[in-house]
């Protein structure tokens with residue numbers, strides 16, 4: 001029996017775009033049609049409900065319901081213990097309708113699409129000369145959106161709508177709802193060690209908006225450039241550029257920003273990711289944290305601390321935020337983009353007293369504040385413990401996926417070294433030169449449908465050795481997909 005997790009994923013993906021209330025039915029219809037048409041052939045083993053739910057980004061309950069429904073209807077059958085297969089009844093239909101589907105996904109002659117099951121057979125080679133769609137995308141920075149706590153969010157939303165007064169639906173304080181600022185300040189002080197005065201906390205649309213708010217304020221104060229980490233997030237540069245500031249790459253080493261180039265750069269503001277540097281994965285040393293703050297005081301400058309994934313640490317408690325060391329020099333920014341969903345566009349920034357009035361005025365003129373209902377719901381989640389529960393749940397899932405990735409790299413690409421701390425949603429992997437060179441490695445991976453990003457995309461360095469340096473995001477992928485993706489790559493580069 002073969003597992004066709006990815007095949008099913010591709011076939012069923014359009015159905016999950018249906019509005020929430022119709023999604024279950026749409027999924028069942030798509031599954032039914034895939035069996036009817038023969039695209040999912042009799043005997044095909046379906047992915048587990050957990051895997052498919054993760055791949056599709058829907059709740060597991062929806063998938064379980066679809067499997068149960070189609071089993072009851074005879075399209076599927078479930079084995080004793082575990083496993084769900086396309087039923088024999090469907091085989092008859094498929095034979096009847098030979099040619100209706102393209103047969104690409106069936107287990108019969110001609111082979112199927114590569115599978116993502118942990119013990120799935122080796123995938124068929126990519127069709128000669130033809131590009132394969134992306135099967136496994138190791139893009140960094142993406143959480144698992146199927147872990148979004150829909151039930152808790154819905155319950156909090158109901159509670160909020162019941163208690164919110166009519167006047168509360170008017171224009172909010174541009175800094176955000178007081179109840180949310182209170183809740184976030186408490187949570188951030190506790191979890192991230194920041195100095196969190198709710199009066200200085202501004203709710204905003206993610207780290208991205210915190211960056212542009214600060215950028216506009218600094219530009220208005222006469223600054224013309226901001227330093228960004230090299231390697232770093234290209235998005236930082238783009239956001240600050242949109243506010244009229246130039247960006248200057250500042251080199252990192254294994255401890256953090258190097259002090260001499262920083263001092264020589266002439267900038268008076270920098271954006272940094274000290275808790276889990278993006279993308280290198282290091283945690284800045286205490287010495288470099290102190291040196292950065294000394295520099296900021298000496299040049300009367302500011303540091304934007306992007307704490308984009310500081311909650312996720314797998315080997316020990318997360319290192320506290322830099323802001324706690326000097327809240328008058330560090331603007332702290334975070335969001336729910338990694339913990340809940342980036343689509344919420346909900347985040348926060350803690351602003352030094354000297355910049356607060358200007359930042360709040362920018363926020364007011366930009367959008368008059370974030371949506372009240374979402375703010376109130378998040379406040380409810382944070383105060384009632386739902387947010388902490390969500391973080392614990394993600395932490396467990398992401399640790400498992402990271403372990404799967406490290407295991408797969410060791411097994412399939414021996415000699416690969418992973419650097420950086422055990423944290424966040426991505427790792428840096430250095431694959432030995434014998435699997436390279438980098439362009440060939442990436443091209444071969446792409447040919448079998450695995451999208452990988454080279455570290456060179458995130459900075460100015462062009463290493464002279466032939467090693468392949470990769471930024472690999474794993475959090476949005478089921479462990480089986482992580483393993484299968486790396487195995488596909490290894491086979492494609494000739495060392496399977």
Ligand SMILES: Cc1ncc(COP(=O)(O)O)c(C=O)c1O
Pocket residue numbers: 141205206207208209233235273278306308334335336337342347
């Ligand atoms: C390093 C880094 N900072 C900031 C952001 C943007 O975050 P937000 O969604 O909070 O605006 C991202 C997005 O992936 C990121 O990777």
